[in-house]
Amino acid sequence: MKSDIQIAQEAKKIPIGKVAARLGIQEKDVEYYGKYKAKIDHRLYKERQDKKDAKVILVTAITPTPAGEGKTTTTVGLGDALNRLGKKTIITLREPSLGPVFGIKGGAAGGGYAQVVPMEDINLHFTGDLHAVGAANNLLAAMLDNHIYQGNVLNIDPRRITWRRALDMNDRQLRAVVDGLGGKTNGVPREDGFDITVASEIMAVFCLAQDLKDLKERLARVVVAYTYQGKPVTAGELNAQGAITALLKEAFNPNLVQTLEQTPAFIHGGPFANIAHGCNSVIATKLAMKLADYVVTEAGFGADLGAEKFIDIKCRLAGIKPAAVVLVASIRALKHHGGCAKEDLGREDLASLEKGKENLEKHLYNITKVYGLPVAVAINRFPTDTKKELELVFNSCEKMKAPVAISEVFTQGGEGGLMLAENVLKLTEQKNDFKYVYPLSLSIKEKIGMIARDVYGAASVAFTKEAEKAIAEYEALGYKELPVCLAKTQYSFSDDAKLLGAPKGFELTVRQVRLSAGAGFVVAITGNIMTLPGLPKVPAAEKIDVNEEGIITGLF
Numbered sequence: 001m002k003s004d005i006q007i008a009q010e011a012k013k014i015p016i017g018k019v020a021a022r023l024g025i026q027e028k029d030v031e032y033y034g035k036y037k038a039k040i041d042h043r044l045y046k047e048r049q050d051k052k053d054a055k056v057i058l059v060t061a062i063t064p065t066p067a068g069e070g071k072t073t074t075t076v077g078l079g080d081a082l083n084r085l086g087k088k089t090i091i092t093l094r095e096p097s098l099g100p101v102f103g104i105k106g107g108a109a110g111g112g113y114a115q116v117v118p119m120e121d122i123n124l125h126f127t128g129d130l131h132a133v134g135a136a137n138n139l140l141a142a143m144l145d146n147h148i149y150q151g152n153v154l155n156i157d158p159r160r161i162t163w164r165r166a167l168d169m170n171d172r173q174l175r176a177v178v179d180g181l182g183g184k185t186n187g188v189p190r191e192d193g194f195d196i197t198v199a200s201e202i203m204a205v206f207c208l209a210q211d212l213k214d215l216k217e218r219l220a221r222v223v224v225a226y227t228y229q230g231k232p233v234t235a236g237e238l239n240a241q242g243a244i245t246a247l248l249k250e251a252f253n254p255n256l257v258q259t260l261e262q263t264p265a266f267i268h269g270g271p272f273a274n275i276a277h278g279c280n281s282v283i284a285t286k287l288a289m290k291l292a293d294y295v296v297t298e299a300g301f302g303a304d305l306g307a308e309k310f311i312d313i314k315c316r317l318a319g320i321k322p323a324a325v326v327l328v329a330s331i332r333a334l335k336h337h338g339g340c341a342k343e344d345l346g347r348e349d350l351a352s353l354e355k356g357k358e359n360l361e362k363h364l365y366n367i368t369k370v371y372g373l374p375v376a377v378a379i380n381r382f383p384t385d386t387k388k389e390l391e392l393v394f395n396s397c398e399k400m401k402a403p404v405a406i407s408e409v410f411t412q413g414g415e416g417g418l419m420l421a422e423n424v425l426k427l428t429e430q431k432n433d434f435k436y437v438y439p440l441s442l443s444i445k446e447k448i449g450m451i452a453r454d455v456y457g458a459a460s461v462a463f464t465k466e467a468e469k470a471i472a473e474y475e476a477l478g479y480k481e482l483p484v485c486l487a488k489t490q491y492s493f494s495d496d497a498k499l500l501g502a503p504k505g506f507e508l509t510v511r512q513v514r515l516s517a518g519a520g521f522v523v524a525i526t527g528n529i530m531t532l533p534g535l536p537k538v539p540a541a542e543k544i545d546v547n548e549e550g551i552i553t554g555l556f
Helices: 004-009 016-022 071-084 098-102 119-123 129-149 201-208 212-221 241-248 282-291 303-318 331-337 350-370 387-399 409-428 444-456 465-476
Strands: 030-032 038-040 055-061 089-093 114-117 156-161 165-167 177-179 190-192 194-196 223-227 232-234 255-259 264-267 294-298 324-329 375-380 404-407 460-463 484-487 507-516 521-526
Touching: 004 114, 004 119, 016 030, 016 038, 016 255, 016 264, 055 071, 055 303, 055 409, 071 089, 071 114, 071 255, 071 294, 071 324, 071 375, 071 409, 089 282, 114 119, 114 255, 114 409, 129 156, 129 165, 129 201, 129 223, 129 241, 156 190, 201 212, 201 241, 201 303, 212 241, 264 282, 282 294, 282 303, 303 324, 303 350, 303 444, 303 484, 324 331, 324 350, 324 409, 331 350, 331 387, 350 375, 350 387, 350 444, 375 387, 375 409, 387 404, 404 409, 444 460, 444 465, 444 484, 444 507, 444 521, 460 465, 465 507
Parallel strands: 055 294, 055 324, 089 264, 089 294, 165 194, 324 375, 375 404, 460 507, 484 521
Antiparallel strands: 030 038, 038 255, 156 223, 177 190, 223 232, 255 264, 507 521
């Protein structure tokens, strides 16, 4: 089979203006970035207020494994399949980060014959949104340090600066730095550090804001430091919100592209799926809801992380109520959760699969009982899957009353997702009992406890002294009723990446709690979550090249 980039480069794309026209978007609302990319004026959402909202379908997955699940590929393929069935559908996805693209994870444009294009552009600079977010983040950092250098009227304690610089690349060398060296004119020496751009609170704010006014107000609320007396200092007190908004003004308009089958797709925003909520922008999703009858979207990592944050943060804020959920799994990934060695995943192993399917069953329980939503299972098929293995998983899903379909969108495009699409359409016609995991009125500790016990299956939650102190401080400052964004390893329900399957009775340890006042949530950090990844021993960048004609190779 051809590589993803070969398939994408051979795709028959139509001019993006035609894609927009099919959605009823007028020329005045389209800003072109070449032939196949465009930004759509976000204000079009308010002009379409009289139109009925589309039904939202969330695509999530079992706990991720190195064996692969294919969540984005399934999202794209499902959108194509729905359009093949005559349903006006838009896909909404996050933008890729350059760090993973040149590192190890890869891009975020789908794969095989279920991709969004132009794939190279989307995975590289695209329309410059991530660069704009990085610039906005670093402008705020520069204004903060300049304020201290110019006399520090706000009485900021340099030891309690919480705002870090950002860049869109995996670079472990910059996680912890000392800056301001070289003499008085070079600033005030202090410890500092960098986060990857998608982990910046600016990105989270960008993706949760509903218009430019809301964006600017949220940016003003961002807490960047504390005074010597312990009072929080905001970006608004530095008078930075106007300039930051100006940097983000054009980026705030959603990006329109197309799939290999010319299904429209909004790809906009890319918040870190751990330290933030891991969903595409609210404005892109809500605009899509006014332009189509069905919107297929996804959330980062498994249903314990991405889906929970999609529900408790994004849906709560934006007033979105999903109509159905798709849970993506693969036989290989389930066998991995059952203890099967990586080199044996291609062999039939019913014992490992029997044990590993507990992970699938726990996610199904969470989606139907904890979130109150109907769910369809998509088995992303691999050539090594056997008839007995597929039957075992199908029987398990049937016992839990979850419709299940084999997804072959990677090799067949939308045609390989028709059965899944039919299952999903039936679910969207049902009434559901959609609910949040916790009420906002609970304390921060109580909200963390509900997520840990009800979603993860933990027996208890332990808090370090540092976390206890931070929680007490934030609640005293009036942030008690914010939702909680729990950051933990994506590879387990627990905070230990080695605990596969569906572990029970474990203790979840919260080692640190951070405030994202502008985004509007509190981040509880467990385990060793990094906000600036490093490159692997052999980064993907070593295989990427470009020839004399400008054709890129080696990009997946």
